[in-house]
Amino acid sequence: MIGKIRTGLALFWMVAASLVLVPLQVISMKTGLWPETVILKIWHRAMLWALGMRVHVVGEMVKTRPLMIASNHISWTDIMAMGSRFDVTFIAKSELNGWPIFGFLSRLQRTVFIERERKRKSGDQASEIARRLAAGNAMVLFAEGSTGDGNMLLPFKSTLFGAASMAIAEGAAEHVVIQPVSIAYTRIHGIPLGRQHRPLASWIGDMDLVPHVGQLLAEGGLDVEIRFGEPIDFSARSSRKEATRLMEERVRDMMQQSLGQPLPVR
Template identity: 85%
Template sequence: MIGKIRTGLALSWMVAASAVLVPLQVVSMKTGLWPETVILKIWHRVMLQALGMRVRVVGKMVESRPLLIAANHISWTDIMALGSRVDVTFIAKSELAGWPLFGFLSRLQRTVFIERERKRKSGDQASEIARRLAAGNAMVLFAEGSTGDGNLLLPFKSTLFGAASMAIAEGAADHVVIQPVSIAYTHIHGLPMGRRHRPIASWIGDMDLVPHVGQLLAEGGLDVEIRFGEPIEFSAKSNRKEVTRLMEERVRELMLASLSEPTPARKA
């Protein structure tokens, strides 16, 4: 009963806030009266509050540009957690563009959609990411290419780092800064989450979205920790596969640090 009441109140709050913030974001994108990320940050924070999620950040995003952030991926809520704290643009799988509401909201934050299975389009998509990088956008790449269960890191895919190579090859930049970032769900109702309970936050593979949203709304009380690691410079001389392995190692280290020494977040 309590879960149903909480879900109803949270959904009402999300709808009311979106009714105000989404039109403001559209105005921002069309007029440029204020930075696009201003409204996005507010919206992400409101959504996290409705979900009962709190965010803790360790370290900070570097100011160097062009910047590509290599992160692990656990759930659709990762986007809200990152978007609530830093000015970033996301790279997402093409399927997201067609989802009701989520596709629309993704386009409002200028998400770049990629079709990983269609190599004919990969060049155009990488070129678009390269242009964004050159324009000063901090791009978030979920380098596993899929979502994990929150306990283990999946292997990073070197092909997803092709945009960094293209940005350099096209002369848009002489180097790209790549920064490792980990996302870890650490607490539930203030208590440390173990391996058994951590998948509550995860959204894996072909899981239906609506039931998962409902579960999180009813559960509430989750803490997520974001850790920013030491960046590296990717240049024309860099080996993409070696850089991919290095980023995977660094993200794994950051993620394990969050899971082994979890500190409750204070606020979303």
């Protein structure tokens, strides 16, 4: 009963907040009266409040541009956690663009959609990401190419770093800073999550979205930890495979730090 009441109240808050904030975001995108990320941050924070999710940050996002952020990926809530704190733009799989609600919301924050299975379009998509990088957008790349279970890191895909190479090759930038970021769901209601319960937050593969949203709304009380690592400078002489290896290694180390010694509840 408590879970149903909580879910109902949370859904009411999410809808009410969206009815107010979405039109303001549309106005922002069409007129430029204020930075687009202002409303986005408020919306993400409103959604996290409804979910009962708290975000903890270790380290800082570098101020140098062009900047690509290489992160692991666990759930759709990763976007809200990052978007609630930082001025970033996301790179997402093309399927998201067709989803009834999430696709529309993703377009409101100018997400770049990529079709990994269609090589003919990969050049155009990398070029769009390169253009955004050159324009000063901090682009978040979920480098695993899929979502993990919250316990282990999947191998990073070097092909996804092609946009950094293209930005340099096209003369849009002399170099691109790539910064590793780890995301870890560490506690529920203040109690550290163990290996068995960490998948509660994860949204993997063909898992239905609506039941997962309902489960998180009913549970509430999750803590997510975002860690920023040491960036690398990627230039025309850099090896894409080596950059991928370094990012994967650093993200794995930071993720294990968060899972092994989560920050205390404040």
